[in-house]
Amino acid sequence: MVSVEAIRPEPNDAMATGAFRTFLRQFRKNRLGMLGAVLVILIAAIAIFAPLMITHDPIRIMVGPRLAAPSLDFLLGTDQLGRDTFSRIIMGGRIPLLVAFASLGSSLAVGLVLGLIAGFGPRWLDNLLLLVFDTIRSFPSIIFALAMIALLGPSLASVILVIAITSMPIYARVVRTQTEALRSSEYVAAERSMGAGTTRILAVHVLPNVLGPLLILVSMDVPAVIAVEAGLSFLGMGVRPPTPDWGAILNDGYSYINQTPWLVIASGIPIVLATLGFTFLGEALRDIFDPKLRKDL
Amino acid sequence: MWLYLLKRLVLAITIIVIAVTLLFLMIRAVPGDPAAVLLGPRATPEMKAQLHEQMGLDKPFVAQIATFFGGLLHGDLGFDVFSQRPVAEIVFEQLPYTIELILVSILWAVVIAVPLGCYSAIRRNSVIDQVTGVLSVATIAIPSFVMAVYALLIFAVTLRWLPAVGAGNGFWDGLTYLILPAFAIGIGWVGYISRLVRASMLEILGENHIRMARSFGISEWRIVARYALPLAILPTVTILGVGIAWLLSSAVFIEVVFARPGIGALIVNAVNTRNYPIVMGVVLVTTFLIVSATTLSDLVNAFLDPRTREKL
Numbered sequence: 001m002v003s004v005e006a007i008r009p010e011p012n013d014a015m016a017t018g019a020f021r022t023f024l025r026q027f028r029k030n031r032l033g034m035l036g037a038v039l040v041i042l043i044a045a046i047a048i049f050a051p052l053m054i055t056h057d058p059i060r061i062m063v064g065p066r067l068a069a070p071s072l073d074f075l076l077g078t079d080q081l082g083r084d085t086f087s088r089i090i091m092g093g094r095i096p097l098l099v100a101f102a103s104l105g106s107s108l109a110v111g112l113v114l115g116l117i118a119g120f121g122p123r124w125l126d127n128l129l130l131l132v133f134d135t136i137r138s139f140p141s142i143i144f145a146l147a148m149i150a151l152l153g154p155s156l157a158s159v160i161l162v163i164a165i166t167s168m169p170i171y172a173r174v175v176r177t178q179t180e181a182l183r184s185s186e187y188v189a190a191e192r193s194m195g196a197g198t199t200r201i202l203a204v205h206v207l208p209n210v211l212g213p214l215l216i217l218v219s220m221d222v223p224a225v226i227a228v229e230a231g232l233s234f235l236g237m238g239v240r241p242p243t244p245d246w247g248a249i250l251n252d253g254y255s256y257i258n259q260t261p262w263l264v265i266a267s268g269i270p271i272v273l274a275t276l277g278f279t280f281l282g283e284a285l286r287d288i289f290d291p292k293l294r295k296d297l
Numbered sequence: 298m299w300l301y302l303l304k305r306l307v308l309a310i311t312i313i314v315i316a317v318t319l320l321f322l323m324i325r326a327v328p329g330d331p332a333a334v335l336l337g338p339r340a341t342p343e344m345k346a347q348l349h350e351q352m353g354l355d356k357p358f359v360a361q362i363a364t365f366f367g368g369l370l371h372g373d374l375g376f377d378v379f380s381q382r383p384v385a386e387i388v389f390e391q392l393p394y395t396i397e398l399i400l401v402s403i404l405w406a407v408v409i410a411v412p413l414g415c416y417s418a419i420r421r422n423s424v425i426d427q428v429t430g431v432l433s434v435a436t437i438a439i440p441s442f443v444m445a446v447y448a449l450l451i452f453a454v455t456l457r458w459l460p461a462v463g464a465g466n467g468f469w470d471g472l473t474y475l476i477l478p479a480f481a482i483g484i485g486w487v488g489y490i491s492r493l494v495r496a497s498m499l500e501i502l503g504e505n506h507i508r509m510a511r512s513f514g515i516s517e518w519r520i521v522a523r524y525a526l527p528l529a530i531l532p533t534v535t536i537l538g539v540g541i542a543w544l545l546s547s548a549v550f551i552e553v554v555f556a557r558p559g560i561g562a563l564i565v566n567a568v569n570t571r572n573y574p575i576v577m578g579v580v581l582v583t584t585f586l587i588v589s590a591t592t593l594s595d596l597v598n599a600f601l602d603p604r605t606r607e608k609l
Contacts, residue, residue: 142546227440279438
């Protein structure tokens with residue numbers, strides 16, 4: 001029996017590199033996207049190689065005077081406990097990236113499964129899941145996060161869980177919309193007429209089509225997650241001291257804003273650069289791959 | 298239209314019922330005695346016993362939810378044991394401050410953004426259009442609390458032009474206290490709304506009835522203001538409905554940074570002191586606000602643009 005596979009052109013290496021070259025050519029033209037990519041690579045590299053770059057132990061107190069201005073020894077000055085701000089900022093980039101990776105990763109997995117179920121399952125289940133998605137979206141995200149943290153206690157795990165729950169509905173909805181469209185498409189009908197089961201249709205035909213837009217959406221959510229993590233740590237609801245984290249350092253700076261501007265300046269700029277970098281990169285990816293994406297929501 | 302109105306209202310009520318049920322389950326899912334959880338660590342055994350009876354924890358589960366909903370319908374959000382006052386009273390005392398902050402923030406943003414968006418659409422690819430394009434992406438991305446702390450550092454601490462913390466007394470004094478907080482919340486919205494207006498304006502300016510108006514020799518600005526803007530403003534109306542969730546989130550940070558009263562400051566305080574009744578009260582009230590706002594914006598949209606009515 002001739003399968004649909006035989007009619008489809010075999011994807012080979014030449015085609016793949018061709019598509020990649022086209023992408024690179026388009027991406028290079030997008031100046032903000034390039035800037036975003038450079039920033040993201042820089043931030044990721046700093047986070048990975050942080051232990052090699054720090055000049056002092058970021059947790060040790062009184063390595064220098066309290067609240068000192070920048071100097072050759074302390075590049076960004078010191079905080080209220082005499083800790084080296086430069087080392088704390090360098091190490092502080094690891095937490096937001098970890099939170100983004102963990103929360104969006106789990107959110108993506110759950111959203112994907114629930115979206116496939118909603119799009120391919122029976123009608124009543126679809127309606128029920130949609131209602132649940134809409135309900136979660138109607139919770140005010142930060143206020144809901146604060147409530148969860150009140151119940152679970154302030155910790156990084158709480159932050160990751162809350163972000164995963166609140167960002168899931170959007171992914172699930174996108175997957176559902178796309179799955180539903182593919183379900184009634186002709187090539188899926190053809191595949192089914194040849195006896196393919198639901199699992200095969202989902203894995204071979206639906207999943208590859210759904211994954212692309214989903215990954216772009218996720219990449220566009222990274223800056224929001226970085227902001228939420230920094231924000232909750234700023235409120236003292238995220239990482240526990242003395243762990244270095246941009247939001248927590250901003251909070252220290254805010255408390256001592258009348259004595260020294262350096263803590264605020266040093267911790268605010270990396271937050272801004274990280275959110276900007278990921279935003280520019282995400283928007284560029286969306287513009288190249290799927291300009292209509294946001295309209296699906 | 299009436300059918301749509303009915304369907305939309307039923308959906309809104311269903312969402313609120315599910316949301317409240319989920320919150321109810323969340324409190325129950327916490328290990329340990331829910332009465333002890335709600336009352337916090339400082340509760341005496343008598344208080345626990347009393348609350349046990351009040352909450353009807355000995356009754357079957359369905360009866361518990363029913364009592365909970367019954368209380369909500371009467372505006373009863375629970376009782377705060379610390380201040381010995383009803384939660385509803387405390388929340389609604391703080392709510393006006395937050396609403397005021399949100400309204401002022403979004404108002405100045407709309408006043409700046411709509412003309413800016415129209416101008417960008419008419420003079421497409423002009424310097425102003427390109428600059429606002431880049432700036433809007435940037436201002437949307439920068440978190441409001443970073444913006445707030447920087448604004449505080451520059452204008453209140455270093456330059457001493459504006460008051461740093463508090464809400465002020467009286468109208469004019471209160472307004473000077475609102476400038477920095479409203480700036481920190483609104484600046485991202487200026488970029489967002491101006492891009493939104495620009496995009497929908499460009500779409501509409503290409504349509505037939507606008508070309509017709511042009512062929513009559515009506516001036517470009519009149520066409521924009523009289524014929525295009527009422528349609529181009531629609532996406533903004535929708536976004537504002539959804540946006541109240543974002544606005545409330547930024548209000549939490551802004552109220553803490555500028556030490557303003559409001560429900561954001563209230564819930565942060567309540568979380569720090571483990572005052573669960575207040576936390577839940579704020580979540581319930583804000584959820585209700587958000588569902589009402591999204592419903593209202595959908596209805597306004599359906600009223601203005603009949604095409605959207607078929608979607609539900």
